[in-house]
Amino acid sequence: MRNILIICSKELRSYFASPIAYLLLTMFAFIFGYFFWSSLGEFVYVGMESQMRGQTYPMNVNEMIIRPLLFNAGILGLFFIPMITMRLFAEEKRSGTIELLATSPIRDIEVILGKWLAALSLYACILMVTAVNFAFLFKYGKPDWKPLAIGYLGLLLQAGALLAIGTFISTLTKNQIIAGAATFGVCLLLWVLAWVSGYETATWAQVLAYMSITTHFESFAKGVLDSKDAIFYVTVIFLGLFFTTRSMESLRWRS
């Protein structure tokens, strides 16, 4: 455990010692801020319209703002995750520092978990930006905090799964760009797999849609903690990290 934390804190330091962390935070803040602003604008417009017509629509902040925004934050994450994970191992391999880690009295799995945890922590920091936006809703309205908390849990699980995949891909190459591009491709693919269920109902289509990373987020976005979806994410995390350990081990045979 101590070793994991040593690696994790070192990784976090290098995220924040370079412009990467600040760049990601700023970009996420701007884009998510725009999403928030426009969906709030629409909410207010719809509210005024229904008042003018004298009809009273049930206006629910959770359903009309928080749920779609959480989903958007997840999609936005797909674009940010490759930028977080691409350097994890590729950079160490290129600069030769991997030799230091691999010849220190520390297990491969501790290195991997440390790096993955650091990536997850950075993503959590990025998500905190969205909390600033949501805080306004609590100031001026009365949204339910429980679905929001579950939504965040889902976002973290979803990111954890993609980060595990990204970590694995980063061990395969010395080139950060390749690691980033490949991870981005996989992230995108895992998102659009869900679209197949829109026009096809055969078993294979259902299996394909089930493998999509975003379909499992829907329940979380609704504020429902579905164990089936949580288990899916945990399984992907486990598999991703397991393949990373195998990949690290194969380095000892090849390089």
Added chain:
Amino acid sequence: MITVKDLTKRYARNTAVDHVSFEVGKGQIVGFLGPNGAGKTTTMRMLTCFLTPTSGDATVADYDVLEQPLEVKKRIGYLPETPPLYPEMETGEYLTFVGKLKGLSGAELRKRVDYVCDRCAVADVRGKLLGRLSKGYRQRVGLAQAIIHNPGVLILDEPTAGLDPKQINETRDLIKSLGGDHTIILSTHILPEVEQTCEQVIIINKGKLVATDSVQNLQNRARGAESVLVEVSGRNGSLDSAAVQQRLEQVAGVSRVVVKQSRDSYSTFEVESRKGCVRGDLARAVVESGWDLNELRPAAMSLEEIFLQLTGSEAAVQEEAAVKEAP
């Protein structure tokens, strides 16, 4: 301290290390010698558990590199060919991080960081980013990280590569001073370095062990017979080198005389003889025949010649030189 037996590393297309066996005693400084691509780095990487051997055994401090890699790693300090530095870290921060990785903590960690900074003369750059350090400093920080946990065994891959002559001397002195407490294996292709710093030499070529012996023995062994350089000049400005050669060959114990250089007034000969001192007889023969003796000195074989003789390929060394010259 280190035992290597039939260590082999095979890749898909080539064999990098082929049944190499040697032993290194406690506190020894051993030079690991060979042309580029001979398998030095691969062997070192297997000893440090960075690479898994295809077959064979290696133990460090009685721990097997395959069975108990964590125990081996605790006892080894390793400086790879390029020092493993994180450019965005400061020197002190980096050494603290490595110390933690090696299992140090608290007051002991701080003490060791202070100690290695002092020992490797990097104290003045403690607050500087590693990415901004000069090559000499980077190498010394690399050495500092290798000794931070006071390991019994130090494995240094070309520790003086890319340094200027002054820095090379400083680094050699540092390594020498570390011997005794630490068992050291250092790889190099600079031969005088081995003569100066090491007690024992392991020479490998094309993945195979060529020789393992003390520097002294190796020199004696390669010499086999003694050879002496003799420069002779004629009294009246002209010299018949064939006559001198004939005269020298008649000296008891001389097996061969080669004319190295022949001028009008003087000639140089290389005289090979069986062991034992024939130099006195040679001098007397020259002077008594009415010639002047300008120079008479033992032609000691340098390690360089031994190396070429043992690896049997001047081509390999020339290749290496070509690689070095290439930009």
